[in-house]
Amino acid sequence: MKADARLRDLLRLVLATPLRRRFRAELAWVLVGVPSHLLVLLPLLLATAIGIGLTPIFLGFLLLGATVFWARALGGMYRGLARRLLGVRIVAPARRELRPGLWNWVRARAGDPSGWRVMAYVLVGLPLVLAELVVAGMLLLYGLSLLTYPVTWFMFDDRGAPVFDIYSRNWLLTPAFALLGLVVLLATPWILHALLGLDRLLAVGLLGPSTLSERVRDLEQSRATAVEDATVKLRRIERDLHDGAQARLVAVAMKLGAAKEEFEAERLDVELLHGLVNSAHDNAKQALVELRDLARGIHPPALDAGLGVALSTLASTSAGDVRLRVDLPRRPPPSIETIVYFSAAELVTNAAKYGGPGPIGVEVTVTGRALRLAVSDSGEGGASLSPGGGLAGLADRVRTVDGRLEVDSPAGGPTVISVEIPLPT
Amino acid sequence: MRVVIAEDSTILREGLVELLTMRGHEVVAAAKDAEQLRAAVAAHRPDVSIVDIRMPPTHTDEGLRAAITLRAQSPGLAILLFSQYVETRYAAELLADRAGGVGYLLKDRVAEVSDFLDAMRRVAEGETVLDPEVVRQLFASTRQSDALAGLTGREREVLGLMAEGRSNTAIASGLFLSAGSVEKYVTSIFGKLGLPPSDGDNRRVLAVLRYLDS
Numbered sequence: 275m276k277a278d279a280r281l282r283d284l285l286r287l288v289l290a291t292p293l294r295r296r297f298r299a300e301l302a303w304v305l306v307g308v309p310s311h312l313l314v315l316l317p318l319l320l321a322t323a324i325g326i327g328l329t330p331i332f333l334g335f336l337l338l339g340a341t342v343f344w345a346r347a348l349g350g351m352y353r354g355l356a357r358r359l360l361g362v363r364i365v366a367p368a369r370r371e372l373r374p375g376l377w378n379w380v381r382a383r384a385g386d387p388s389g390w391r392v393m394a395y396v397l398v399g400l401p402l403v404l405a406e407l408v409v410a411g412m413l414l415l416y417g418l419s420l421l422t423y424p425v426t427w428f429m430f431d432d433r434g435a436p437v438f439d440i441y442s443r444n445w446l447l448t449p450a451f452a453l454l455g456l457v458v459l460l461a462t463p464w465i466l467h468a469l470l471g472l473d474r475l476l477a478v479g480l481l482g483p484s485t486l487s488e489r490v491r492d493l494e495q496s497r498a499t500a501v502e503d504a505t506v507k508l509r510r511i512e513r514d515l516h517d518g519a520q521a522r523l524v525a526v527a528m529k530l531g532a533a534k535e536e537f538e539a540e541r542l543d544v545e546l547l548h549g550l551v552n553s554a555h556d557n558a559k560q561a562l563v564e565l566r567d568l569a570r571g572i573h574p575p576a577l578d579a580g581l582g583v584a585l586s587t588l589a590s591t592s593a594g595d596v597r598l599r600v601d602l603p604r605r606p607p608p609s610i611e612t613i614v615y616f617s618a619a620e621l622v623t624n625a626a627k628y629g630g631p632g633p634i635g636v637e638v639t640v641t642g643r644a645l646r647l648a649v650s651d652s653g654e655g656g657a658s659l660s661p662g663g664g665l666a667g668l669a670d671r672v673r674t675v676d677g678r679l680e681v682d683s684p685a686g687g688p689t690v691i692s693v694e695i696p697l698p699t
Numbered sequence: 700m701r702v703v704i705a706e707d708s709t710i711l712r713e714g715l716v717e718l719l720t721m722r723g724h725e726v727v728a729a730a731k732d733a734e735q736l737r738a739a740v741a742a743h744r745p746d747v748s749i750v751d752i753r754m755p756p757t758h759t760d761e762g763l764r765a766a767i768t769l770r771a772q773s774p775g776l777a778i779l780l781f782s783q784y785v786e787t788r789y790a791a792e793l794l795a796d797r798a799g800g801v802g803y804l805l806k807d808r809v810a811e812v813s814d815f816l817d818a819m820r821r822v823a824e825g826e827t828v829l830d831p832e833v834v835r836q837l838f839a840s841t842r843q844s845d846a847l848a849g850l851t852g853r854e855r856e857v858l859g860l861m862a863e864g865r866s867n868t869a870i871a872s873g874l875f876l877s878a879g880s881v882e883k884y885v886t887s888i889f890g891k892l893g894l895p896p897s898d899g900d901n902r903r904v905l906a907v908l909r910y911l912d913s
Contacts (some may be wrong), residue, residue, distance in 0.1 A: 441891070513758065516753070516783055517708060520783055521708040521710050521711050521783075522782070522810060523709060524711060524806045524810075525710045525711055525714045527807065527809065527810035528711075528715075528718060528809045528810060528812070529714065531809065531810040531812040532721065532812045535812050535813055536727050546721070557710065582891075604818055608801065609872055618736075
């Protein structure tokens with residue numbers, strides 16, 4: 275029985291692979307790759323050559339800077355293609371810090387290693403993808419020719435197919451050819467997938483932030499974000515205390531002070547005293563509420579019991595209809611729990627505000643070595659990571675723990691915003 | 700007294716209005732920010748204004764800056780600044796025009812209602828009233844200064860109480876001294892700080908200012 279099931283699984287794997295999305299995507303990668311590399315490579319080489327040729331005059335540097343800058347932007351395109359078609363997610367290299375001045379611009383741009391690496395990627399990638407196209411085309415053609423040979427056998431006068439020297443004198447042998455063709459066709463996706471491993475390596479190596487200095491810059495930036503974030507948070511807490519609980523307590527003291535002095539009067543004005551004490555009591559209760567909210571904003575107590583408990587508390591107090599699914603094999607470190615919790619809180623608030631009346635999905639899972647939080651809504655979509663926006667701020671904060679935030683929000687919805695944070699091994 | 704209040708926290712603003720009204724004062728205007736404060740002072744010419752230091756839009760020192768401009772336009776305009784924090788820089792800036800009629804109290808002081816109202820009255824009458832906490836911090840920050848080095852411990856105590864706006868009688872009862880010995884300490888302080896008797900300047904204010912300058 276068990277062996278049967280395993281055989282069935284294997285058979286399904288072998289037979290279904292050519293029809294799977296992965297094969298189609300990889301085929302598309304090879305097909306799109308050749309023209310895209312070609313179209314990009316020529317102008318890149320030309321502009322670089324002219325730029326270097328013109329370096330005796332300033333214009334050359336300017337052209338070079340612009341070219342490398344353009345190459346860097348192209349890196350984004352290739353990263354997108356690789357993500358969609360190859361299924362590899364590559365983090366964008368850190369932004370160059372720009373100082374004012376044209377010369378500084380040129381220096382930062384022309385000396386941007388990530389731009390030059392994109393050029394190297396295009397240069398090395400073109401022959402690779404060309405070879406892959408040829409291999410994939412040949413395999414498919416060969417396989418199809420063999421597969422159809424039992425039928426086409428009758429069509430050729432000399433009984434030989436016009437490609438690959440396929441020839442059989444006797445028709446009875448042709449089914450064997452067809453069988454071989456089937457095997458070739460079934461094997462093609464695997465061969466292509468293996469070949470594209472080189473593309474993956476190349477893309478990860480040259481399109482991501484791989485040099486140590488970039489990693490350092492990335493860390494410096496995210497550390498600055500972390501410090502700034504902490505400062506902003508502290509300032510907000512101070513403001514909340516100042517405007518909230520502290521003001522309430524001053525009011526309490528004021529009312530009780532007035533009441534205390536009222537007691538020393540010759541004739542007690544009970545009504546006045548009652549009003550003062552009542553109002554002091556109200557203010558004291560309100561101060562308690564505000565202090566509790568503030569404390570929860572600093573560190574939600576439910577988080578001590580785990581992310582699942584904290585998120586279900588969050589879900590139950592949220593304005594929207596939150597459908598929560600938490601699937602964690604073990605507890606992540608507290609710092610990651612905290613950042614995931616606050617990310618979820620912010621994303622759920624956003625979803626409740628902009629995401630329409632439908633349910634809000636919150637999912638926490640572990641994929642590979644990363645924790646993944648996905649918050650989805652069925653609203654109108656159109657959310658984006660615009661600089662300075664709330665999502666960009668969240669992305670920056672997530673980056674402080676080497677995580678990243680992705681927005682998938684086509685016009686018309688649905689919106690899925692996911693946060694992925696690597697877990698320590 | 701006719702009072703203008705400038706306070707952005709609704710709770711405190713309403714609380715102050717209620718309190719002052721209860722004690723027989725007239726709150727002619729309750730402003731929410733520095734802009735409204737300027738308009739209210741221009742319109743009502745109050746006997747005294749109670750001004751929160753932190754107000755919108757930046758929540759830093761709007762109230763203080765408004766107070767300084769208002770007093771630059773009409774010197775001696777009585778203003779009692781009201782804050783949840785002590786910052787000696789604020790006190791220094793406020794007292795820099797040396798015209799009297801200013802106060803700087805922590806919001807906590809409102810709990811002792813009569814003392815608070817008394818401070819407000821003294822400011823309205825042109826005295827300088829500083830919160831004991833403000834004075835304590837001024838002492839702390841000027842401990843090493845030369846100008847005050849010559850003062851004895853007792854004289855510093857007396858100067859501290861003067862800075863809070865206490866009269867000689869109040870200082871005497873506070874320190875369990877006779878009015879005569881307080882008078883002697885005060886004269887000695889003036890002498891050590893180089894403040895000769897004169898008609899125009901309020902020497903007590905000038906003595907306090909010596910702390911801030913040194």
